[in-house]
Amino acid sequence: MKAAVYHGRGDVRVEDRPEPQLRPGTVKVQVDWCGICGTDLHEYEEGPIFVPPASKPHPLTGVCLPVILGHEFAGTVSEVGAEVTGLREGDRVAVDPIYACGTCDECRRGDHHLCRSLGFHGLSGGGGGFSTTTVVQAQRTYQLGNLSSEVGAMVEPLAVAFHATRQSDLRPGDSAIVYGAGPIGQAMICCLKAAGAGLIAMVEVAAARQEMARALKADLVLDPRRDDVEQEILNATDGRGADVAFDCAGVDAAVESAMATVKRGGTYVMVAVWGHPASVDMLALVLREIKLVGSIAYNRDFPRVINLLKDGRIDPTPMITKRIKLDEIVSGGFEELLANRDRHVKILVRAS
Numbered sequence: 001m002k003a004a005v006y007h008g009r010g011d012v013r014v015e016d017r018p019e020p021q022l023r024p025g026t027v028k029v030q031v032d033w034c035g036i037c038g039t040d041l042h043e044y045e046e047g048p049i050f051v052p053p054a055s056k057p058h059p060l061t062g063v064c065l066p067v068i069l070g071h072e073f074a075g076t077v078s079e080v081g082a083e084v085t086g087l088r089e090g091d092r093v094a095v096d097p098i099y100a101c102g103t104c105d106e107c108r109r110g111d112h113h114l115c116r117s118l119g120f121h122g123l124s125g126g127g128g129g130f131s132t133t134t135v136v137q138a139q140r141t142y143q144l145g146n147l148s149s150e151v152g153a154m155v156e157p158l159a160v161a162f163h164a165t166r167q168s169d170l171r172p173g174d175s176a177i178v179y180g181a182g183p184i185g186q187a188m189i190c191c192l193k194a195a196g197a198g199l200i201a202m203v204e205v206a207a208a209r210q211e212m213a214r215a216l217k218a219d220l221v222l223d224p225r226r227d228d229v230e231q232e233i234l235n236a237t238d239g240r241g242a243d244v245a246f247d248c249a250g251v252d253a254a255v256e257s258a259m260a261t262v263k264r265g266g267t268y269v270m271v272a273v274w275g276h277p278a279s280v281d282m283l284a285l286v287l288r289e290i291k292l293v294g295s296i297a298y299n300r301d302f303p304r305v306i307n308l309l310k311d312g313r314i315d316p317t318p319m320i321t322k323r324i325k326l327d328e329i330v331s332g333g334f335e336e337l338l339a340n341r342d343r344h345v346k347i348l349v350r351a352s
């Protein structure tokens, strides 16, 4: 079968690989679509970061470089392993790519996304979605029903945003400000709408991404180089400030702004994966009693997102900016994103 294999920084090759073998409790999935994540791009540009290096195989998969990439995928079940119930050949599924040990304190209390050995299918070994077929744990698959596999490939990034919404304790009618209109920031708009947020404001510098945020129906799209973000938010919230801020930017300027735009006693959720230590005015945090909350990945969020998609309360299709074939993943995917990052939100790869 064909697979996109990560050999190291700047080195992804589409290769012929042996088909993965079924084990008890697993199913073989013929991948339809798999999205390129910012994490994949990081690995290509600056990695290995999450991909285990040759000196340190992943504790759960036992695998190190080279690995097949791709963790945002959906496809069709083509073979069902022993001891699997409730899944049949031909079922279309999205796959929660988390690997968790199941035995550490965090796993035992149900927080698999905080597992001490956390891994991801498509980063930590075990296969990946940028391949014709991949074998996954049956219990990590979710039936798509009538949803398309394209939409199915968007469940993973939406689940990241949905989890962040849950971490914020946002109530219907609350106002929200989102920093950074990359894939997760755009997914935030979708999930905040579904959660019943009142005002949804987006702060973004790139024009193409501002336009996308408008297409997803953000109420207020602000350019920090042109607009007085703090004043605009005060004006839009009767002088209170936003109930909740979401940081999907991971830059110091956004932190400074968020600390001023979130209301006194409000919540600031950090979703961004930072490449450097942040500079934070902790005195502002204390004096304004801002609650700073982290949010990573997802935990039991897949079925909730799929239900919202089925109800039509989330439509992520405007986020798909390009569709390519697996053979084009380097030139049309990674290199395209490096050259024109701001023009894209999600590039989907047709795997088979």
Ligand SMILES: [Zn+2]
Binding pocket: 037, 038, 039, 071, 072, 156, 157
């Ligand atoms: Zn991802």
Ligand SMILES: [Zn+2]
Binding pocket: 100, 101, 102, 103, 104, 105, 106, 107, 108, 114, 115, 116, 117
């Ligand atoms: Zn664990």
